[in-house]
Amino acid sequence: MKKTMLITGSSSGVGVATARYFAEHGFNVVATVRNPDTAHGLDGIANLMVVRLDVEDTATIESALTVALERFGRIDVVINNAGYGQYGVIEGMPIEKIRKNYDVNVFGVINVIQRVIPILRQQGGGIILNVGSCGGIFGLPNSAVYISTKFALEGFIESIAYELASQHIVVKLFEPGGIMTPFHERSARESNGNGNVPAYDAFLASTQEAMTKLAEGVATPEQVAKDIYAAATDGTDRLRYCAPYGVEHLVKARRELDDQAYERFMRAQFPGTN
Numbered sequence: 001m002k003k004t005m006l007i008t009g010s011s012s013g014v015g016v017a018t019a020r021y022f023a024e025h026g027f028n029v030v031a032t033v034r035n036p037d038t039a040h041g042l043d044g045i046a047n048l049m050v051v052r053l054d055v056e057d058t059a060t061i062e063s064a065l066t067v068a069l070e071r072f073g074r075i076d077v078v079i080n081n082a083g084y085g086q087y088g089v090i091e092g093m094p095i096e097k098i099r100k101n102y103d104v105n106v107f108g109v110i111n112v113i114q115r116v117i118p119i120l121r122q123q124g125g126g127i128i129l130n131v132g133s134c135g136g137i138f139g140l141p142n143s144a145v146y147i148s149t150k151f152a153l154e155g156f157i158e159s160i161a162y163e164l165a166s167q168h169i170v171v172k173l174f175e176p177g178g179i180m181t182p183f184h185e186r187s188a189r190e191s192n193g194n195g196n197v198p199a200y201d202a203f204l205a206s207t208q209e210a211m212t213k214l215a216e217g218v219a220t221p222e223q224v225a226k227d228i229y230a231a232a233t234d235g236t237d238r239l240r241y242c243a244p245y246g247v248e249h250l251v252k253a254r255r256e257l258d259d260q261a262y263e264r265f266m267r268a269q270f271p272g273t274n
Contacts, residue, residue: 002047004072005232006030006064008055008112009082011038014131014179017221018079018228023048025229030068030075034082055082055108061115074123077232078116080109080130085146087211089204092197098145105149106156113160117169125168129232130157134177134247138254140214141207141270161239170237174228178246179219206272219245 005022009015010031016039019031023045032053033039039050049071053064068075083105086097113128120126135143136150154173161171224243231241244251253265 001074002026002028002072003076004028004030004068004074005077005079006032006068006075006116007079007081008032008053008108010042010050011035012040014176014221014224014228015081016041017225018081019048020045021222021225021229022077027077028072030064030072032064055080055111056103058111058115061112065115065119069119075116075119075126076123077127077129078112078120079228079232080112080128082108083131083149085135085143087142087146089142089197089200090144091200093145101145101149102152105146106152109153110156117164117167120169121167125170127170127172127232128164129172129174129228131228132157132173132175134175134242134244134251136175137242138250138266140211142204142211158239165237172231172238173240174231175240175242175244176219176224176227177244177248177251178214179221179224203272207270210270214247219243 003026005027007015007019007022007029010019011033015031015033019029019042023029027047029045029048030051031039031042031048032051034052034054036050036052042048042050049067051064051067052060054060065075084101086093086101109130116126116128120128130153132153133150135147136154139147157171157173164171224245227241227243231238242251250266250269253262257265
């Protein structure tokens with residue numbers, strides 16, 4: 001029987017590429033988006049359907065799962081891909097924008113997972129793969145809100161991996177580095193800059209070059225999709241898959257240096273933090 005994969009955040013970038021890659025490699029695919037009118041690049045694929053799902057709206061999650069089961073009979077792999085970032089110093093960041101980022105990046109993931117667990121258990125098991133970030137491994141200036149959502153995801157996903165193993169559900173966390181997608185365009189739109197606190201202007205200017213270099217990305221969505229597919233189908237219960245596109249040096253430093261040496265290394269990367 002052909003397996004079925006459901007993915008959130010499929011309107012562009014990694015979401016579209018991953019949906020297409022799974023479909024091209026024998027999966028039925030349920031590509032979910034907040035607004036189906038924004039889904040591009042998913043037309044004309046016989047074993048792929050586009051369904052509305054807003055991770056903040058429980059009713060749309062339940063509806064999408066029902067539609068998926070009616071069409072394909074089962075769901076074998078769930079990929080939590082929906083998410084976004086925002087840049088800006090924390091002092092001037094409106095609390096509403098902070099909550100919104102958590103609602104999508106953290107509570108949205110929890111919302112989906114809570115609703116797919118009974119389905120996967122009834123089937124005898126399944127896989128939940130979550131797209132995190134190397135930003136869940138190390139901190140970055142001007143990105144505290146986004147980074148903290150990914151740190152939260154790290155702890156949450158590891159914890160439930162132990163819980164759900166008892167239900168024969170494998171939980172995985174894919175941690176990509178830089179990717180060439182519209183993600184950074186949305187992040188720029190959400191940017192709060194200096195938050196109307198001019199005292200940070202010199203600091204922002206001094207760190208901008210380093211941050212821009214990190215944001216350029218070295219992996220295409222298609223490469224990321226291939227790596228996500230490999231993680232989801234490797235037949236193991238491995239938890240973390242770090243794919244540090246463009247930020248290998250930061251991941252290496254975090255893993256190999258002691259805390260003080262690591263902090264000195266990071267401060268050297270960002271002028272103005274010394």
